[in-house]
Amino acid sequence: MRKTRDSYSIADLAKEFDVTPRAIRFYEDKGLITPERDGLRRIYSPRDRVRLMLILRGKRLGFSLKEIQEIIDLYDAEPTGEAQYMKLIESCRKSRESLRQQLEDIQVTLGEIDAVESQCQKLLDETRAHGQKVG
Amino acid sequence: MRKTRDSYSIADLAKEFDVTPRAIRFYEDKGLITPERDGLRRIYSPRDRVRLMLILRGKRLGFSLKEIQEIIDLYDAEPTGEAQYMKLIESCRKSRESLRQQLEDIQVTLGEIDAVESQCQKLLDETRAHGQKVG
DNA sequence: GCGCCAATTTACGTTTACGTCAAAACCCTG
DNA sequence: CAGGGTTTTGACGTAAACGTAAATTGGCGC
Numbered sequence: 610m611r612k613t614r615d616s617y618s619i620a621d622l623a624k625e626f627d628v629t630p631r632a633i634r635f636y637e638d639k640g641l642i643t644p645e646r647d648g649l650r651r652i653y654s655p656r657d658r659v660r661l662m663l664i665l666r667g668k669r670l671g672f673s674l675k676e677i678q679e680i681i682d683l684y685d686a687e688p689t690g691e692a693q694y695m696k697l698i699e700s701c702r703k704s705r706e707s708l709r710q711q712l713e714d715i716q717v718t719l720g721e722i723d724a725v726e727s728q729c730q731k732l733l734d735e736t737r738a739h740g741q742k743v744g
Numbered sequence: 745m746r747k748t749r750d751s752y753s754i755a756d757l758a759k760e761f762d763v764t765p766r767a768i769r770f771y772e773d774k775g776l777i778t779p780e781r782d783g784l785r786r787i788y789s790p791r792d793r794v795r796l797m798l799i800l801r802g803k804r805l806g807f808s809l810k811e812i813q814e815i816i817d818l819y820d821a822e823p824t825g826e827a828q829y830m831k832l833i834e835s836c837r838k839s840r841e842s843l844r845q846q847l848e849d850i851q852v853t854l855g856e857i858d859a860v861e862s863q864c865q866k867l868l869d870e871t872r873a874h875g876q877k878v879g
Numbered sequence: 880g881c882g883c884c885a886a887t888t889t890a891c892g893t894t895t896a897c898g899t900c901a902a903a904a905c906c907c908t909g
Numbered sequence: 910c911a912g913g914g915t916t917t918t919g920a921c922g923t924a925a926a927c928g929t930a931a932a933t934t935g936g937c938g939c
Contacts, residue, residue: 619886630886635927649887649934666849671806673925680853683860694868701861708854714801715847718815719840725818726836733829755915765916770897784904784917808895 617653622661636664639674641681670711680704752788760793761800771799774809776816805846815839 619630636642637651642660645652653661660681667677683701688694754765771777772786777795780787788796795816802812818836823829 629928631929632927634887639926648936650936651886666853669806669849670846670853671804675925680857683857688864688867691868691871694864694871697864698861698868701857701864704857705854705861708850708857711805712847712850712854714804715843715850718801718805719843719847722815722818722836722839722843726833726840729823729829729832729836732823733826733833736826736829753915754917764898766899767897769917774896785906786916803896810895 613655615655617658619651619653622653622658626661626665628665633661636661636674639678641674641678670708748790750790752793754786754788757788757793757796761796763800768796771796771809774813776809776813805843 617625619633622628623630623633633642634651637644641664642653642657644657645654663681663684664674664677667680672680679700683697683704686693686697688697752760754768757763758765758768768777769786772779776799777788777792779792780789798816798819799809799812802815807815814835818832818839821828821832823832
């Protein structure tokens with residue numbers, strides 16, 4: 610009884626993450642995933658599975674596949690010189706910048722939603738109170 | 745010297761928020777903004793300006809214009825009965841749910857980026873140290 | 880060997896969110 | 910009132926991210 614299998618079919622991943630095989634193949638087309646092959650069949654490794662998870666998380670954050678590509682590349686980049694390291698660090702800095710902006714946007718929005726909801730709840734309570742007396 | 749003007753041209757807003765007039769008109773097409781008119785010319789009120797800000801924030805968060813529409817509608821909804829209130833509160837709950845997911849995604853990603861960067865920084869330092877001795 | 884089902888390739892279709900002209904109207908200025 | 914800048918309304922184009930349909934291929938179960 611193993612929890613992490615060592616290979617998956619496209620249907621396995623499609624079902625697990627609730628996306629279509631077409632979408633997964635599309636990500637491969639764009640170079641985001643490169644599964645092994647058994648003849649024609651695609652064989653996905655646990656590593657491929659993680660990449661798919663990263664892709665989908667990127668999508669939830671509203672990034673384009675190209676942006677997701679860049680972020681994922683950060684993870685398994687093997688810098689081959691000082692210049693490469695600098696570029697990598699710079700990429701990290703940029704990504705963080707964008708993410709921080711999003712973080713702020715979300716917190717602000719969450720605050721506003723909360724305000725709307727509590728105001729709404731308050732008015733609802735009032736309406737009900739009056740409703741009781743009137744009706 | 746007033747800071748908040750009481751009307752703006754489309755070019756004013758386009759410049760302020762760094763979007764094209766075309767985009768702003770497009771949002772109007774989709775019902776996200778409804779500026780006044782002076783003949784043909786569109787006249788944007790401070791309220792319209794705020795709506796545009798909300799739209800752009802929604803875009804930064806990766807929402808579609810349709811989703812943004814729904815969120816914005818929360819702000820100036822004038823519920824006209826108990827059922828309306830309930831629906832509004834439900835909408836708030838959904839939005840919060842989605843935003844919390846995003847918040848989590850962002851925090852995780854930020855953590856990972858930080859890890860990548862610090863690891864990178866460390867390797868860079870080592871490379872430099874060795875480089876000094878060797879070269 | 881044959882039917883069946885899953886997976887693949889190819890290719891065209893679709894939706895979203897604008898970009899990019901083009902042509903006409905408006906407005907101010909000299 | 911001619912010229913120049915701004916704005917408007919079409920209308921067509923486009924990039925991204927798949928959807929969808931059709932034709933093929935590849936095991937498997939009997």
